[in-house]
Amino acid sequence: MASLRDIKNRITSTKKTSQITKAMEMVSASKLSRAEDNAKSFNPYMNKIQEVVASIATGAKDASHPMLSTRPVKKTAYLVITSDRGLAGAYNSNVIRSAMNAINSRHSSKDEYVILAVGRVGRDFFAKKGMNIIDSIIGLPDQPSFADIKEITGKAVGMYADEAFDELYMYYNHFVSAISQEVTEKKVLPLTDVAAETGSMTSYEFEPSPEAILEVLLPQYAESLIYGALLDGKASEHAARMTAMKSATDNAKELIDSLSLSYNRARQAAITQEITEIVGGAAALED
Amino acid sequence: MKTVNVNIVTPDGPVYESAVEMVSTKAQSGELGILAGHIPMVAPLEIGAVRLKKEGRTDLVAVTGGFLEVRPEQVTILAQAAEPATEIDIDRAKEAKQRAESLLQAKQDNVDFKRAELALRRAMNRIDVYENRM
Numbered sequence: 001m002a003s004l005r006d007i008k009n010r011i012t013s014t015k016k017t018s019q020i021t022k023a024m025e026m027v028s029a030s031k032l033s034r035a036e037d038n039a040k041s042f043n044p045y046m047n048k049i050q051e052v053v054a055s056i057a058t059g060a061k062d063a064s065h066p067m068l069s070t071r072p073v074k075k076t077a078y079l080v081i082t083s084d085r086g087l088a089g090a091y092n093s094n095v096i097r098s099a100m101n102a103i104n105s106r107h108s109s110k111d112e113y114v115i116l117a118v119g120r121v122g123r124d125f126f127a128k129k130g131m132n133i134i135d136s137i138i139g140l141p142d143q144p145s146f147a148d149i150k151e152i153t154g155k156a157v158g159m160y161a162d163e164a165f166d167e168l169y170m171y172y173n174h175f176v177s178a179i180s181q182e183v184t185e186k187k188v189l190p191l192t193d194v195a196a197e198t199g200s201m202t203s204y205e206f207e208p209s210p211e212a213i214l215e216v217l218l219p220q221y222a223e224s225l226i227y228g229a230l231l232d233g234k235a236s237e238h239a240a241r242m243t244a245m246k247s248a249t250d251n252a253k254e255l256i257d258s259l260s261l262s263y264n265r266a267r268q269a270a271i272t273q274e275i276t277e278i279v280g281g282a283a284a285l286e287d
Numbered sequence: 288m289k290t291v292n293v294n295i296v297t298p299d300g301p302v303y304e305s306a307v308e309m310v311s312t313k314a315q316s317g318e319l320g321i322l323a324g325h326i327p328m329v330a331p332l333e334i335g336a337v338r339l340k341k342e343g344r345t346d347l348v349a350v351t352g353g354f355l356e357v358r359p360e361q362v363t364i365l366a367q368a369a370e371p372a373t374e375i376d377i378d379r380a381k382e383a384k385q386r387a388e389s390l391l392q393a394k395q396d397n398v399d400f401k402r403a404e405l406a407l408r409r410a411m412n413r414i415d416v417y418e419n420r421m
C-alpha cells in the first residue's frame with residue numbers, strides 16, 4: 001500500500017489539475033457563447049447571398065459559369081478544418097478520421113487529391129502522412145473575422161478557377177448543441193445545389209449582365225460557404241473542449257474522492273497499529 | 288418623401304440599417320442612384336462609397352467587394368467589408384495606404400501587383416470616405 005505521504009501528494013496534484021481543467025472549461029464556455037454570436041451575425045449575409053445566387057441561377061438559366069458546371073474530375077481538394085490545440089476530446093480525431101476514410105475509399109494514388117489544412121493538428125497529421133498539402137492556415141483567432149480567413153478562401157476558390165483541382169470538399173464539425181457535434185462533409189465546388197432551397201423568387205434586372213454578376217457573386221458565395229463552415233467549426237471546437245474539460249474535472253473529482261478514502265484508511269490503519277503496539281508493550285510490562 | 292429600407296450586411300454582421308430617401312453608389316457599370324420603388328435589380332459594386340441620403344443629410348459607408356440587390360421597398364448591399372464613415376480607423380487606413388504604395392513602388396518581381404493595387408484602392412476609399420464624413 002502506498003505511504004500516507006504518497007497519497008497526499010497525488011491528491012494535491014490531482015486537485016491542481018482539476019483547477020486547471022475547471023478554468024479551461026469556463027474559458028471555453030464563454031468562448032462558445034461568443035462563437036455562437038458570431039455565427040448568428042453571419043447568418044443574414046449568408047441567407048441573402050444564397051437567395052440572390054439562387055434567383056440568378058434559376059432566373060437566368062442561360063447564364064453559365066465554370067463554378068456552376070461539373071467538369072471531369074482529375075484532382076480533388078479536401079479542406080479539413082481542425083483546431084490548433086488539442087484537449088478538445090474527439091474533436092480533431094473525428095474530423096480527420098472521416099476525411100481519411102473518404103480519401104482512402106475514393107483515391108488510389110496520392111496524385112489524385114490535395115489537402116487544404118486549417119488548424120495545426122490537421123496540418124501536422126497530413127504532413128506526417130506525406131500527403132500533398134497545398135495550403136494551410138494556423139493560428140486563427142478564436143473569433144475569426146472574415147478578413148482573417150479571406151486568404152485561404154480566396155486561394156481555394158482561385159485555384160478551382162485555375163483548374164488546379166476540379167472539386168472541393170469540406171470536412172468540419174457541425175455544431176448541433178453544446179454536447180453534440182457532427183462531422184459534416186460538404187461539397188463546395190462546383191456549386192451544384194444552389195437552386196435547391198428557395199422560397200419566393202424575384203426576377204431581377206441584371207446590371208450589366210447575369211454573367212458579369214455571377215463572375216463577382218459566385219466566388220463570394222463559395223468563400224462565404226467556407227467562412228460559415230469555419231465559424232461552425234470554431235463553435236464546435238469550443239463546445240467540444242468545454243465538454244472534454246468538464247468530464248476531466250468530474251474524473252478528477254472522482255479520483256480525489258477515492259484517493260481521500262484510501263488516505264483516511266491508511267491513516268486509520270497507522271493509528272490502529274500504533275495503539276496495538278502500545279497496548280502490546282504495556283501488556284508485556286505487566287507480566 | 289418616400290423612403291426605402293437599406294441594409295448593409297457583411298460576413299461579420301449587419302453594418303447599417305435605416306430608411307433613406309436615396310441610395311447612390313458606383314456600380315461596375317457606372318454611377319447608380321436608387322429611389323424608392325425601383326424595379327428589382329442586382330449589380331456588382333466598385334470599391335467605393337455608398338451615399339445614403341435622408342432628412343437633409345448624407346451618411347457615407349465605405350464598401351469593399353460588394354454587390355447591390357434592389358427591390359421596390361428594400362435595398363440590400365452585401366459586401367465583404369463595410370464601415371460607416373464614423374467608424375473608420377483612419378490611422379490604420381493611412382498605414383495600409385503607405386504599405387501598398389511602397390509595395391507598388393518597389394517594382395520587385397515577387398510583389399503581387401494586383402493585390403497591392405487593390406489594397407491601395409481600399410485604403411484610399413476609406414480615407415476619402417473618412418474625410419468627407421458629415
